[in-house]
Structures are given as structure tokens and as C-alpha cells.
Amino acid sequence: MQKSVIMPQHISRRRFLSQSTKTTVAVTAAGIAGADLLAGCVAPKVLGASSAFVGFEQTPLPYAYKDLEPVIDTMTMEIHYSKHAAGYATNLNDAAKAENVDKSKPLETIFSNMSAYSAKMRNNAGGHYNHELFWRCMKPNGGGQPTGQLLTSIHQSFGSVEAFQTQFTDAGKNRFGSGWAWLFADADKKLRIGSTPNQDNPLMSVSDVKGTPLLGLDVWEHAYYLKYQNKRPDYIAAWWKVVNWDFVEQRFASM
Secondary structure (H helix, E strand, O other), X not given: OOOOOOOOOOOOHHHHHOOOOOOOOOOOOOOOOHHHHOOOOOOOOOOXXXXXXXXXXXXXXXXXXXXXXXXXXXXXXXXXXXXXXXXXXXXXXXXXXXXXXXXXXXXXXXXXXXXXOOHHHHHHHHHHHHHHHHHXXXXXXXXXXXXXXHHHHHHHHHOOHHHHHHHHHHXXXXXXXXXXXXXXXXXXXXXXXXXXXXXXXXXXXXXXXXOEEEEEEEOOHHHOHHHHOOOHHHHHHHHHHHEOHHHHHHHHHOO
């Protein structure tokens, strides 16, 4: 299992660009299913979420750092996972200890009352959850189009896959500063698109958009800057080629 590397929560672009590709983090074998990686975190359904819940510890990537090339370069994946995401997991556990959070329950259980927790908990719980979802929203040789009930619902909600992708792309492209673009389902299982700042997500009581996240796109600069520099729209356009629609469909079907 990969070993988390502790880092400060925020890292400057200069330091990010100067990171070495060397790491002592071991990479798990490719091809492990996302659901298997979340084994042991399953609990009664919360907020209509998928049956695969997120715990407080960082789980191994379901592919190697290089496997999303050329869309996401190896160095970006390595730094993103082993430093940024690992830092969120470490800081989350520190906050959970300080605030007496029951870590035997899924992480999702705290989001409905997010305002009761500290800024450290909000930022790092969101950062950890969002990244655990993000890794599984992608796969080598992904892309294509959704199928089944998800495809039907996309047509019902947005008119076409193309219209959905345009609206989702705009949500990510137009997010001011750092944040996330989301495909999520509301309480009536109707598909919606929105974006959140920083590490917020639609499960949080403090979020302007609310629902169950199905597909999330990280538009923080550390997710794309090495390869795409300031060209966020280019990153988003390429990212569709690695989307793991099987995972998204499973989440939607489990609601």
C-alpha cells in the first residue's frame, strides 16, 4: 500500500514546478477496481451517496502515476497524489483528533453539519473526500460516452451529451480561482452541474450547490499547471479522454 507523504496544505507554484520526480512512494498495481479500494468503508447510506463510502485514510491509486499519460503527465500525478492529497489526509486526521470526530463512521457523515467544524476540518475533509473521488473518476483508456440510465438522465437533464459536456466544461473553466466542477444528483435524482470553491463539495451544508457528487473535476492549478500552464480550458478538453464512466454510472445506479 502506498505510504502518505506529509506536506503543508498549500504549496507555491515555484516549489511545485521544482519538485523532483523521485519518490519513495510505492505504486499499487494497475487494474484494481475503485469499489475494492474502498472496502471496509461501507456503511448505511448517507445523503443518498454511493454505497462506496470514503474513510479518513488515503487509499492507493487504482492505476500507476504514468497511466493517464498523455492527458495527465506522470510528474503531476505523482506530486498531486503523494504530496497534495496526502497532505489533506494527514491534516484531516489531525483535525479529527482535535475535534473528537468519530473516525469509525464514513467521512460523509460530517458534511451535513459542516459549519459546526473548524476551517481546518472543512478544508481538509473536503480536500481528502474530493481527491478520493477524483482518482476514481478517471482511468487509463477512459473517455467515450456514458451509457444506460445515466445516459438517459443526461439527455433528460441537458438535452444531449454534447450540451452536458459544454455546461460542465464552462463550470470548470469559469470557476474563479481554485475549486471543482461537479456533476451531481439532487434529492430527486435529477442531474445537475455546478462548481464549488476551494475544497468544498455538494455534500456540504455550507455549499451553494447541494446533492450527491457523481463526477468531479479538480481545477486547482496544481492539477494541471506543469503540462497546461495557465490554459485551464485545454486541460478540461483533454480530461474527457480519461473519464471513468463505468465508475460514474455505478455511483448513479447505487443512489
